Amino acid sequence: MDLFFHLPTELLLGDGVVIKNADKLARLGQRALIVAGRSADKNGALSDVCAALDEKGVAHARVMGPKPNPDLPDVQRIVDAGRDFKADFIVAIGGGSPIDASKVSAALLAQALNTADLERRPLKDAALPIVAVPTTAGTGTEANTYSIITTENPKRKKTFLTPAMAPRLGLLDPKYTYSLDAVQSASTAIDALAHLIEGYVREGYTQISEMLALEGLSHIAKCKDALLNKTYDAEARASLLYASMIGGIMLAHFRTIAPHQMGYTLTNFRDMPHGQACGVLLASFLGKMRHGCEDRIQKALGALGMSDLGEFKAFIAKVLPPHGEYTREELESYVEACAEDAFSKPNPVEMDREMLLSIFVESLIEN
Template sequence: MPTRVIHGERELVKQAGLLKQLGNRCLLVTGKTSARVSGALDDAVEALKSQGIEYELFDQVENNPSLENVGAGGKAARKFRPDFILGIGGGSPLDASKAVAVLAVNNIEPEELYRNKFDNPPLPIVAVPTTAGTGSEVTPYSVLTHNELETKKSFSVPELFPRIAFLDWRYTEKLPLSITRDTALDALSHLVEGYLSRKAIGTSDFLAERGMKLWAKCLKGLREGALTPEDRDLLLVASTLGGMVIAHTGTTLVHALGYPLTYYHGLPHGRANGLLLGEYLRFSAQYVPERVNDVLAWLGLKDIGEFSRIMGELAGPMVGLTGEEVKQYAAKAAATKNAAQSQGDVTETVLQRILECS
């Protein structure tokens, strides 16, 4: 994996010299509040100042950033002309940072990001996650909202792997419980989907097993709503391991079905995934029962029923869907590569049933 992962408290400040190796000008890419509230922005500014690195701040990243949103970031980058990008936040700012890194040196329309081929390579990226869920700090994927297609869609080139990822649990300490749970479900979905993917390999299996076992150690805290610093640190590492897993395998039908729940109904991405995971396990057990049993064992759960009850407890109730919506979302999902990477015969009928039973 090309990303250098640095894990520990205040390592962003302690190892600021690594930033200087990337250049003298940095564009900070964040959302409006999370980077400030978490303390990560203060640490980043301190690190940059200590090395005499000139910086500007683009703090306009939206939740589930659109092509238009990253286009604005790209315009800001081309004006400032940074040497590297430092992204701070959850999945939205980190994914936006990758798009901005491309647009900073390629004056193209945001839609053209999906060509996955650019005249100039993206600027180097440093990733500082403030949630324990997306794993974007160690993947080459940027997932953006495509309003014309009415869904989320990713683009990817190998150069989008961040050069450095700084993992510091303190940046997740002030997250509301709802966001902590939602992002934890996102991390779990990456670990589970990667392990059950057609593209799973020995390396990804090893990472998935380790990640699920770490995640399981935090389950009590997630259910009770009282997470210790150790819990948050373990969740952050589990999330990064989940990112490493899907960097190998990609995601499966859970993400394909979750995207319309986010786009049309406003469900947070991780929560949408969590609501679908139980039925996903039931479906997958028809084809890879040994692997589903591994998942349950590593999480310390006795059966899929217990798994589904816990997912419901953490994610809350499913949104009400009309019959027409179920058909529409299943049709969209069936056409994705995520569905093709799933075990079994993933038809529209299968996807409809998963939605209806979740």
């Protein structure tokens, strides 16, 4: 068995976790750049971070977090702010976007580079320390090195990574997710579900990926009624945040496969929320992968408390009702946009363009 497992991030989850760990923040430096969107003002995360930094005498400045699906200008804005402030470390508060943009910004700052340099040379393994404070329960980005940034010409999601971009600290407080709206809650939960399933069914089974998948999925199973009824109590919020973190650990080691690459096209070209874009394709994808990973599909469904892929597909459609009309020609163009990336992943069964188109059609036209 070949296995690589390395988790350099200290992950702490619980009520009041930021204030309780102020000393860990102070150990990272004396000047903190906070990257936080407007949601951090209302969910309590920003005030907790500022209070923890103030308690330890750490100077801080804030730059507004990027829009969803951050691009290189968003990253450069953070780099400029960090350079102006002479930041020792970054505290990234938010969903995937502020944390992902902060990771590559931290590498650029440590290496005295700008986003224009990313085209010309690979990143070295150096980055300012990052503290990730997630306020959604889905991306799991607090637990891995990946920074996913949207590039123009061609428009695609590009992954930047070096080991140093792994956050030093992930501080997860479920109460920061209480103010998520129904669509954000559902889409991010389905993103976590996709991370757990894709990492589990991919080629290259390990007992650790199975352990992570079944643990994370069993916590999503506890939240099925909350997801269907769109009402979340404290226990459901904590379970979803925990499942998301486990999904992030899964991503760190086992990455994602074709559904994520295909889903990126729906986000890039139709603005579909990331989790929904991946989730809507999952049932059809798994149906076509059956002969490569039948036992794992059944175990995953069992952990979710579901009997078959029909039930799984109906669940996702109820949690995130499909919307929008699609033509076959449009879906053919999406196949071209994602084929190369989708084929390069360790999918359990070899894929071709016909299969990709069939998954898009089954998921978006024949649903």
